[in-house]
Amino acid sequence: MPNILLLGGTTEASALARLLAARGISATLSYAGRTGNPRAQPVPVRVGGFGGVAGLADYLRDHRITHLVDATHPFAAQMSAHAIAAARLAAVPHIALTRPPWRPATGDRWNNVPNIAAAVGALAGPARRVMLALGRMHVDAFAAQPQHHYLLRFVDPPDSRPALPRHSLIVDRGPFTAGGDAQLMQAHGIDLVIAKNAGGTGADAKLVAARQLGLPVLMIDRPPAADRIEVYRPEEVLVWLAHDADRGV
Numbered sequence: 001m002p003n004i005l006l007l008g009g010t011t012e013a014s015a016l017a018r019l020l021a022a023r024g025i026s027a028t029l030s031y032a033g034r035t036g037n038p039r040a041q042p043v044p045v046r047v048g049g050f051g052g053v054a055g056l057a058d059y060l061r062d063h064r065i066t067h068l069v070d071a072t073h074p075f076a077a078q079m080s081a082h083a084i085a086a087a088r089l090a091a092v093p094h095i096a097l098t099r100p101p102w103r104p105a106t107g108d109r110w111n112n113v114p115n116i117a118a119a120v121g122a123l124a125g126p127a128r129r130v131m132l133a134l135g136r137m138h139v140d141a142f143a144a145q146p147q148h149h150y151l152l153r154f155v156d157p158p159d160s161r162p163a164l165p166r167h168s169l170i171v172d173r174g175p176f177t178a179g180g181d182a183q184l185m186q187a188h189g190i191d192l193v194i195a196k197n198a199g200g201t202g203a204d205a206k207l208v209a210a211r212q213l214g215l216p217v218l219m220i221d222r223p224p225a226a227d228r229i230e231v232y233r234p235e236e237v238l239v240w241l242a243h244d245a246d247r248g249v
C-alpha cells in the first residue's frame with residue numbers, strides 16, 4: 001500500500017491532500033512551520049524541518065514512506081533540492097507537483113531579474129512607491145534601498161517590525177482579485193510592483209492589476225530548474241502513483 005510524504009505549504013499540496021484522503025490513500029502532509037495558522041487538512045500533518053538531506057532520508061526510511069511528493073512553492077529551492085537527494089538516498093520514487101511560470105501578456109511591462117539580490121540592485125535611484133509582493137522572508141534585503149516607500153502584504157502579522165524605514169503593512173491572506181489589487185495600488189500611489197514568478201492562479205491578481213494600470217513589474221525569475229519529474233495537476237500525481245512510480249521513473 002502506498003504511504004506518501006507530501007511536502008506542502010501550497011494550494012496544490014492542499015488540493016492533492018484532499019484527493020488522496022478522498023481515495024483513502026495514506027499520506028502525511030509536511031509544513032515547514034512558517035505560517036502561524038495553517039489551514040486544517042484531511043490527512044495527518046507534521047511540522048518543521050527534517051534536518052537536511054540526511055534527516056529527510058531517515059524520515060523516509062523510519063516512516064516507511066513509499067513515495068515522496070514535493071509540492072512546495074517554486075521558490076522553496078533548498079527543500080526541493082533536499083527532496084531529490086533524500087529520495088535518491090532512501091531509494092524512494094519522487095515527483096514534483098508544481099506550476100508553470102507566468103509569462104508576460106500583451107500590455108505587461110516586466111523587467112526580469114534572476115534573484116532577490118538583483119531586484120534590490122535594480123532599485124538604485126530616486127524614491128519610488130513600490131508594492132513588494134514577496135512575502136515576509138526577503139523583505140529585509142530591501143533595506144539596502146531605504147529611499148523608497150514600500151507597500152508590504154503579509155499572511156501573518158510579523159514578529160518584529162520590517163527593517164524598511166518607509167513602509168505600509170497590510171496583513172491579508174487573500175484570495176485577492178485584480179480589481180481589489182488595482183484599487184490598493186491606486187490608493188497607495190504605487191508606481192512599481194515587485195513579484196516573484198511563482199506561477200499559478202492564486203497570486204496573479206497583482207500582475208493583472210499592474211497590467212490594467214500600466215505599471216511596470218520587476219519580476220524575479222525562478223531558481224534554476226531541477227532534474228526531476230514535474231507535473232502541474234494533482235490528478236497527475238495519482239496517475240504517477242498508479243503506474244510510473246512502480247516502474248521507478
Ligand code: NAP
Pocket residue numbers: 007008009010030031032034047048049050051052053055056071072073075076077078079080082135196
Ligand atoms: P526553503 O528555503 O527551500 O527550505 C528551507 C528549509 O525549511 C528546508 O531545508 C527544510 O528544513 C525546511 N522546509 C521547507 N519546506 C518544508 C516542508 N514543506 N516541510 C518540512 N520542512 C520544510 O523553503 P522556503 O522558501 O523557506 O519555504 C518554506 C515553506 O513555505 C515551504 O513549505 C514552501 O512550500 C512554503 N512557501 C514558500 C514560499 C516562497 O516564496 N519561498 C511561498 C509560499 C509558500 P530542513 O533542511 O531542516 O529539512
